[in-house]
Amino acid sequence: MKRVALYGLVPVAVLLALAIATVVWLNLRGEDPLPDGPVAFDSSPAQVERGRYLALAGNCAGCHSIRGGAAYAGGLGIATPFGTLYTSNLTPDPTHGIGNWNAAHFWRALHNGRSKDGRLLYPAFPYTSFTAVTRADSDAIYAYLRTVPADATPNKASKLRFPYDTQAALAVWRALFFTPAPFIADRTQSAEWNRGAYLVGGLGHCIACHGSRNALGATEDRRGLSGGLIPVENWYAPSLGSPREAGVAHWDRQQVIQLLKTGSTAQASVIGPMAAVVFRSTQYLSDADLGAMATYLQQLPEDPAPARPDPVRTPSLRRDAGTMARGEGIYAQRCAYCHGDAGQGAVGAYPPLAGNRAVTMDSAVNLMQMVRHGGFLPATAGNPRPYGMPPFGHVLDDGQIADVLSYVRGAWGNDAAPVSRRDMMHR
Structure with a gap:
């Protein structure tokens, strides 16, 4: 009887091993091998300036800074339905920041959601969007961050409930909901449209607020920018494809640019979390990039109208x-x-x-x-x-x-x- 029971456990063990191997493979796919030893990185003033601009486009300081603290020194608590996560120190401090990271480590964090030590990162850091950022842009942001003043603010440990605080649970989440993928231009669209798609879907990570989420906190990409309640904050980010909410398909293009540049137009004004985005990020973008975002947003598929009520x-x-x-x-x-x-x-x-x-x-x-x-x-x-x-x-x-x-x-x-x-x- 014991032998029969043992044989019965073999298929279960095999299936469990296959499941674990699949999760591991799904978490490692798309990763380039890291270089061994020190890596030289010489940046030009132009690359640093471009990185500064791209960091504004991604609103990096908005999350990785706290009021009264050093810029990019982290420590901001992000409340989620699963607990509180604290943003990390991005200054070039060698102990608490990214001073001992190289450009490949930084690229892996953005593209693959993995830290220098191999630890899986929580998607409150929106690598699910940042995975689309090009290597050239990643290197430029890295070059810029190397120039900000180093700060020795230690990183805070996140406070998540079990099992969300485990790397195993995060690995399963990533296997289900995250696939590293570069931005691929749509050849049927203009260069301006593609630039807008890159900014909105990648660095701008607009879906982080304007997308709906499932019970495990993953954005439902198939629904796009159809609006959603921002977890815990209790603000509703309206649909960018609905003329009844925040769609701009029928606006004058210059009005879309003005809203992103100033926060106010004759038709609308931004409030709540979007006011912070304009204040910290979009007001600093070039008219060309804002125009590209406007072009992309104005061509979003329109959300279907609700059924006519009784x-x-x-x-x-x-x-x-x-x-x-x-x-x-x-x-x-x-x-x-x-x-x-x-x-x-x-x-x-x-x-x-x-x-x-x-x-x-x-x-x-x-x-x-x-x-x-x-x-x-x-x-x-x-x-x-x-x-x-x-x-x-x-x-x-x-x-x-x-x-x-x-x-x-x-x-x-x-x-x-x-x-x-x-x-x-x-x-």
């Missing part, structure tokens, strides 16, 4: 008169001074609320965040002293915020679903 259940027929009356009173007292009695806003200062798709899109999450916490547009060269929104979370409770948002989403021709107290409790 006319008996349209939002306009589901409005509660008491809610609308309470919301109107709060609006008149707290909001009308800036946004106007009819939600018309003020040109160059306060955005209109009537007909504003940021107000009427299906998700009201961003509106809740703005009313609770307030916020500013990014300060940019084209808009150096932007007007801001004060927080009201300390003077309005969840029910009152739900009432005023329901009013704004249903007044002046707006026709979006009301917001309930229950909605507020879940955000």
